[in-house]
Amino acid sequence: MAKNRNTEQKIFDAATELFLEKGVDRTSVRDIANKAGINLALMNYYFRSKENLFDTIFSSLVKKNSEDLIRILNSDLELYDKIRQYVHVYIDMLSDNPLLVSFVMAILHRSRERITEMKAITSLYSTEAFTKQIIEEGKKGSIRRTDPTQLFVDMLSLIAFPFAIKTLIRDKNSFSEEEFQAFIEERKRRVPKMLIDSMRPCS
Amino acid sequence: MAKNRNTEQKIFDAATELFLEKGVDRTSVRDIANKAGINLALMNYYFRSKENLFDTIFSSLVKKNSEDLIRILNSDLELYDKIRQYVHVYIDMLSDNPLLVSFVMAILHRSRERITEMKAITSLYSTEAFTKQIIEEGKKGSIRRTDPTQLFVDMLSLIAFPFAIKTLIRDKNSFSEEEFQAFIEERKRRVPKMLIDSMRPCS
DNA sequence: GTCTATAACAGGATAGAC
DNA sequence: GTCTATCCTGTTATAGAC
Numbered sequence: 543m544a545k546n547r548n549t550e551q552k553i554f555d556a557a558t559e560l561f562l563e564k565g566v567d568r569t570s571v572r573d574i575a576n577k578a579g580i581n582l583a584l585m586n587y588y589f590r591s592k593e594n595l596f597d598t599i600f601s602s603l604v605k606k607n608s609e610d611l612i613r614i615l616n617s618d619l620e621l622y623d624k625i626r627q628y629v630h631v632y633i634d635m636l637s638d639n640p641l642l643v644s645f646v647m648a649i650l651h652r653s654r655e656r657i658t659e660m661k662a663i664t665s666l667y668s669t670e671a672f673t674k675q676i677i678e679e680g681k682k683g684s685i686r687r688t689d690p691t692q693l694f695v696d697m698l699s700l701i702a703f704p705f706a707i708k709t710l711i712r713d714k715n716s717f718s719e720e721e722f723q724a725f726i727e728e729r730k731r732r733v734p735k736m737l738i739d740s741m742r743p744c745s
Numbered sequence: 746m747a748k749n750r751n752t753e754q755k756i757f758d759a760a761t762e763l764f765l766e767k768g769v770d771r772t773s774v775r776d777i778a779n780k781a782g783i784n785l786a787l788m789n790y791y792f793r794s795k796e797n798l799f800d801t802i803f804s805s806l807v808k809k810n811s812e813d814l815i816r817i818l819n820s821d822l823e824l825y826d827k828i829r830q831y832v833h834v835y836i837d838m839l840s841d842n843p844l845l846v847s848f849v850m851a852i853l854h855r856s857r858e859r860i861t862e863m864k865a866i867t868s869l870y871s872t873e874a875f876t877k878q879i880i881e882e883g884k885k886g887s888i889r890r891t892d893p894t895q896l897f898v899d900m901l902s903l904i905a906f907p908f909a910i911k912t913l914i915r916d917k918n919s920f921s922e923e924e925f926q927a928f929i930e931e932r933k934r935r936v937p938k939m940l941i942d943s944m945r946p947c948s
Numbered sequence: 949g950t951c952t953a954t955a956a957c958a959g960g961a962t963a964g965a966c
Numbered sequence: 967g968t969c970t971a972t973c974c975t976g977t978t979a980t981a982g983a984c
Contacts, residue, residue: 584950586980648768698910706850710869786962
């Protein structure tokens with residue numbers, strides 16, 4: 543009982559790392575048991591099945607990483623500041639966990655039909671409050687009239703995609719890990735600027 | 746011998762479709778044989794192994810879809826026109842094959858260490874000619890001084906990522922397939938505008 | 949709660965008949 | 967070139983001893 547929570551956590555941690563690193567399909571429960579330093583059977587004891595372990599991990603990852611972002615979208619920040627902060631926080635989050643994008647996209651592709659994961663992922667995506675803000679400011683004329691869906695897709699694309707093609711970027715430009723970090727750091731300024739420029743009323 | 750080329754092609758086609766649809770790891774050689782309407786053993790007869798079949802298909806897909814794009818980058822089009830056309834052609838290509846993005850990204854994640862695939866994918870990415878054009882026009886002052894790598898990553902992100910999260914976009918906005926198409930169609934105008942605005946010399 | 953042992957099966961690949 | 971039959975390995979999952 544002393545080890546109860548401990549073992550469960552070790553399995554959870556090892557599996558999380560492996561799922562992110564190698565992908566769910568290429569990770570066997572033996573891999574997980576080895577990495578966690580526990581017995582093969584314990585995975586089933588604590589998590590019933592690999593699929594169930596995966597669901598648990600996936601929900602946890604999404605929840606952990608989306609809460610801050612949703613809070614920003616729903617805050618009463620001025621629009622441009624909101625965008626700047628959203629981009630900043632999102633990029634920092636992905637810098638800490640660069641494999642997250644590929645992972646979520648693999649799941650998105652893998653479970654196109656499965657409701658559970660879709661619902662979870664959908665929660666990552668925009669919010670009522672933000673959409674309304676875009677539309678109302680468009681009516682007021684403080685920004686150009688902008689399709690909120692297009693804007694949000696632009697924003698997500700510019701934030702997330704570079705992490706998905708990290709290998710490619712590093713390889714093509716012979717970037718060291720530090721150089722890649724600097725490249726990403728620069729995007730914290732660049733991306734909000736682009737987005738904001740696209741909605742400036744002047745034209 | 747009459748059926749020679751034919752059978753090989755049937756295997757190739759069936760496997761391509763399945764790899765794109767379900768991913769390489771979740772596609773078994775039995776699936777491929779079934780879909781192709783041929784015998785299990787014939788896959789090995791023609792392609793030696795599943796891995797080799799995959800390599801063949803992958804190279805073919807990359808080559809088929811990258812040639813037009815590279816030609817545009819290397820053409821002597823005026824910069825803004827080049828960007829407009831690149832975006833246009835790329836988006837059309839992905840509209841015809843929306844699963845391509847997820848597929849390539851899965852491979853990118855899966856084979857971070859493998860040279861062969863990396864080399865192939867790298868060829869998708871920018872060109873000398875384009876990079877030079879950006880730098881020289883920056884020096885001339887006809888555009889703002891722009892990091893070609895950042896610009897290219899912006900461009901790829903805005904073009905490709907929406908296809909990777911197609912399910913998410915459709916789900917969240919309750920888009921029909923036609924509405925999604927219209928959404929993407931709109932991006933053929935929107936994306937070049939954003940990119941070009943970001944490099945206009947004024948500001 | 950933790951272990952060993954094993955069931956039950958799916959996967960890729962090949963030998964050999966035709 | 968195409969088929970059947972089969973091998974072998976690796977996989978998830980569980981029964982049952984401790």
